[in-house]
Amino acid sequence: MPEKYDLIIRRAQLRRTPAGQWMDIAIADGVIAAIAPHVDGIAAQELDAAGGLVTESFVNTHLHLCKVYTLQMMDEEALKDYHGADMGKAMTAIELAARVKEKYDERWIIENVRRALVDAARYGNTHIRAFADVDSKARLEGVKALIRAREEFRGIVDIQVVAFAQDGMVREPGARELMHQAMELGADVAGGIPWIEYTEEDMRQHVREIFDLAVEFNKDVSMLVDDAGDPGLRSIEMMALETIRRGWQGRSLAHHARAMSMYPTPYFQKLAALLKKAGMGVVSDPHTGPLHARVRELLAEG
Ligand SMILES: [Zn+2]
Known part of the structure; x- marks a missing residue:
């Protein structure tokens, strides 16, 4: 037989x-x-397969799925600032891009999302951690669209919806309530961006509040950290410390971390040890500019 x-x-x-x-x-x-x-x-x-290449499927750990195909709606100025050589204007770019969000509506977002997910499936990208902006402009429109898409594509593309406080938790009015509502709607991951806050104390507060949500809803954490060419930005360290404090080892993921490329070596080594202790992953997003997380060195540090 x-x-x-x-x-x-x-x-x-x-x-x-x-x-x-x-x-x-x-x-x-x-x-x-x-x-x-x-x-x-x-x-x-x-x-x-007729001789065609067969590989594992691709995993995309960082996709702003609520913003796909909005390039046409975004100012050219914003793109120039974000990709500029020194990236010092990255913060301004995020604010400019926020203009698109004044028109946010689940009904047109879902169309773009479906289009992107069909392409993802076609090109072998079957696992996506997808960010949906949650702030006073985007409100819950992105989260709703992504949750709907997650159900529609179940069994084809595995989607984790990140409720993402793009404009901050402390400086953005109403962000706390909206983030809580997004988790209640069924977001899979609590997402933050501490470096965007104005002061270090606010960054710490931001990190704590994202972890509060993660613990309350028993979800993993993703945070976009230190996404500018400024070695003084160290929100990745705050995130690692909070991961350990909350017992969330292995459940938190840092993205971008471009400032890491400018850290002095002794501090970088200390940080690498801390990340290891926190069981924290680092996602590099090298397409956003010349600076990027020190992936090879992190691997060498174990
Ligand atoms: Zn990003």
Whole structure:
């Protein structure tokens, strides 16, 4: 009796086998059961890759899914500021981009989101941590659209919706209430951006409040930290300390952290040790400019 599988992909080019040495991949109960030049078996579904490359699917840990295809609606000035050589104007760019949000409406956002997710699936991006702005302009429109999309694409693209306090928790009026409502609606992750607050004390407050939400709703944390060419920005450290304090090890993720590229070495090493202790991941977003998180060195520090 031939072995029975759910799916067999035949004649697949893999990354680590020589070109032209095609393999069959057999899948049963959601896991790869066999990889061989020829899998003897039958499956409910067979696909012929015909020599095409077959890889793991892609994971996108940082996508502002509520803002896809809004480029046409955004001032050119904003883009220039954000990508400029010194990136000192990154803060102004975020404020300029906020103009798009004055027109925020779940009804047009969902159309853009669907378009992006169909493309994601088509290109093999099957897991996305998706940010939805939550502030007095965006209100809950982005969160609602992304939650709807998460349900529509279930089983195709796995979406984690991040309720994201883009304009701050302390300096933005009403952000606390809106963030709480977003978590109640069913957001999967509590998302912050502490470095955008005006003072260090406010940054600490911001970090604490995001963790308050995470603990209340038992959710993971994502924060966009220190996204400017300023070595004085150290909200990533505040986040790591709070992760440990709350016992949230392994459940928090820092994004951007561009300032890290300018930290003096002794401080960088201390921070790397702290991140390790917090079990904290770091997502680099190198497309936003010449500076980026020191990924290779973080790996070297364990
Ligand atoms: Zn971002």
